Amino acid sequence: MLITITTRASRINAMFSSLEHGSIMILVAIPCLLLLYFAIKTLKERLFPNPHLPPGSLGWPLVGETLQFLPINLPPEIFVNYRMKKYDSPVFKTSLFGETVAVFVGPAGNKFLFSNENKLVNVWWPTSVKKLMKLSLANVVGDEAKRLRKILMTSVDRDALKSYIDRMDLVAQNHIRTHWEGKQQVKVHPTANLYTFELSCLLFASIDNPIHISKLAHHFDIFLKGVIHFPIYIPGTTFYRASKSGDALKEEIRLVARQRRAALDKKMESHRKDLLSHLLVTADESGKLLSESEIVDNMLMLLFVSHETTTSAMTCVIKYLAEMPEVYEMVLREQLDIAKSKEAGELLKWEDIQKMKYSWRVVSEVLRMIPPISGTFRQAIVDFTYAGYTIPKGWKLYWSPNTTTKDPAHFPNAEDFDPSRYEGAGPAPYTHVPFGGGPRMCLGYEYVRPKILVFLHNIVKRFKWDLLIPDEKVPYNPLPAPSHGLPIRIRPHQSSA
Secondary structure, eight states, rough: OOOHHHHHHHHHHHHHHHHHHHHHHHHHHHHHHHHHHHHHHHHHHHHOOOOOOBOOOOOOOOTTHHHHHOOOOOOOOHHHHHHHHHHOOEEEEEEEEEEHHHHHHHHHHHHHHHOOOOOEEOOOOOOOHHHHHTTSGGOOHHHHHHHHHHHHHSSSHHHHHHHHHHHHHHHHHHHHHEEETTTTTEEEHHHHHHHHHHHHHHHHHHHOOHHHHHHHHHHHHHHHHHHSSOOSTTTTTTTHHHHHHHHHHHHHHHHHHHHHHHEEEEEEEHHTSSSHHHHOOOTTSSBOOOOHHHHHEEEEEEHHHHHHHHHHHHHHHHHHHHOOOHHHHHHHHHHHHHTTTSSOOOOHHHHHHHOOOHHHHHHHHHHSSSSSOOOOEEESOOOOEEEEEEEEETOEEEEEEEEHTTTTTSSSSSSSSOOGGGGGOOSSSSTTTOOOOOOGGEEEEEEEHHHHHHHHHHHTTTTEEESSTOOOOOBBBBBBBBBTOEEOOOOOOOOOO
């Protein structure tokens, strides 16, 4: 009897051992087969190039030219501009993140991509973005993208923005009282980062509790680090931590959304109170409301796109104003004139933002010198021809503002800081596109303008400042941020308002 049981146990152990061995073999075989597929594919493209494809190099198998594309502490335009000169072509090919990519350069390339959305091309984001914001506008195309964008755009249209200005002013004043006044030194980038997050929490979901904001900010900082990253979901990886923080953020947004829906149903809140209320009650043309998951993912996406680019832009504006005292004085004069036209304690209005013409020209020139993004991707949805070259369906397409912003053909003395470039008609079409263009133009563009100008108004009329690290670098990783956070020494004006 004992021998029989022992024999059966041995057979069972042998069976499980065999199954375990087989599972391990499958786990090893799958990545090996994928590796072999991509190796054969890339070697074929290298050994037998199609003469009708754009000029360029696909670099090393699998890795391509990704390592050259993402160098640390180097300006992003180096990769594109070097190849523009080398190939002397309006489009060239490369290989990035395991994908064959056509890089479109110059205003003609920008116009082509922006004008052919949903015709020849549509949006493409890395896998990490698709996984973290599944139902957001970033991941939908065609009619569904048009439907979603239309709903979202009405929450940041001019009428909505007009109602936001006084709240922006209040948040800016409270932020300065807490984080600037009474201090001799301020590290601008992390401080501006906090301001933009506080403001987004208030305008998007009416969250103003400092403890709640601090909790959300903690998760959001972790989330940001993994949005554009290798999508490896293993404990300890950047993407894993970002996923967990993304889940925590979504749960917080979901709880607030449910509380708000209950308040709206009881007529206790206005549907124009903030972005969240708007999304809860706004239907598409067929009368269909957004699902809870759609609302949550799009709220998270809007936090992402409106936060980092604004923080970067505001930080770079502070940097250039410190370096150019004559520009600072002209901005100060404009802002003091606006301040003097207000009654004591009166908040800024939409009409005041329209008076900040020189200040916005300064911001525009900062965005030219240091664009808030290094570029974005599309993908070809059909085979098409551009500049005499064939672009196959499935290829990824890349555009960068850096292909035009430093080109002397479009901006004479391109290395000089000159706000007068934006007087009159301003730069030629498609040469200055810091927020993209066409149907996929950044949703938050109109929102970013008053957000930066309100902050600038409140800072400039109170302080003058000097850079503590005059030659501090501003690398892209993936967005521009000073390597040491831009520490400055601040000096209050004798009679600051």
